[in-house]
Amino acid sequence: xxxxxxxxxxxxxxxxxxxxxxxxxxxxxxxxxxxxxxxxxxxxxxxxxxxxxxxxxxxxxxxxxxxxxxxxxxxxxxxxxxxxxxxxxxxxxxxxxxxxxxxxxxxxxxxxxxxxxxxxxxxxxxxxxxxxxxxxxxxxxxxxxxxxxxxxxxxxxxxxxxxxxxxxxxxxxxxxxxxxxxxxxxxxxxxxxxxxx
Numbered sequence: 001x002x003x004x005x006x007x008x009x010x011x012x013x014x015x016x017x018x019x020x021x022x023x024x025x026x027x028x029x030x031x032x033x034x035x036x037x038x039x040x041x042x043x044x045x046x047x048x049x050x051x052x053x054x055x056x057x058x059x060x061x062x063x064x065x066x067x068x069x070x071x072x073x074x075x076x077x078x079x080x081x082x083x084x085x086x087x088x089x090x091x092x093x094x095x096x097x098x099x100x101x102x103x104x105x106x107x108x109x110x111x112x113x114x115x116x117x118x119x120x121x122x123x124x125x126x127x128x129x130x131x132x133x134x135x136x137x138x139x140x141x142x143x144x145x146x147x148x149x150x151x152x153x154x155x156x157x158x159x160x161x162x163x164x165x166x167x168x169x170x171x172x173x174x175x176x177x178x179x180x181x182x183x184x185x186x187x188x189x190x191x192x193x194x195x196x197x
């Protein structure tokens with residue numbers, strides 16, 4: 001029997017990505033968000049990797065959604081692109097309310113400069129922006145042989161103050177409605193994080 005999804009009083013955040021619902025970047029971000037107990041976390045992400053699909057959408061056949069198990073969330077895996085996932089997640093077909101924020105990521109590999117044109121991660125955030133929902137994309141500068149899966153958790157922790165500020169600014173109606181953010185977390189985030197602490 002399905003449990004009805006209802007707002008629980010906390011701000012809600014919907015997470016998507018382009019690396020797929022099982023990607024370590026998404027899982028690390030979700031785990032950090034859930035661990036704060038400050039947010040109702042929703043996930044609507046591609047069933048498999050959809051990197052470099054830009055803002056591609058599915059229109060020749062129906063999208064399919066399957067419930068996924070991610071502790072502390074209501075999650076769906078979508079057979080579609082990141083923009084499809086955001087659009088479906090905001091349509092109220094899966095979740096009966098709009099989230100306060102959409103985050104696309106954490107992507108494995110930076111998305112800066114012209115890469116934002118090709119990036120499915122950025123496409124997921126851009127779709128939320130088109131729908132009038134505050135959003136940003138998050139990428140981590142993965143370096144083969146030097147980066148580790150644990151770096152995604154550090155990247156999520158570093159981005160958490162931006163998430164908190166965005167939610168607060170949106171609640172106070174001072175968050176700008178004319179843009180979305182694209183955040184690139186550098187490879188040496190561990191070193192920078194220890195300096196901040």
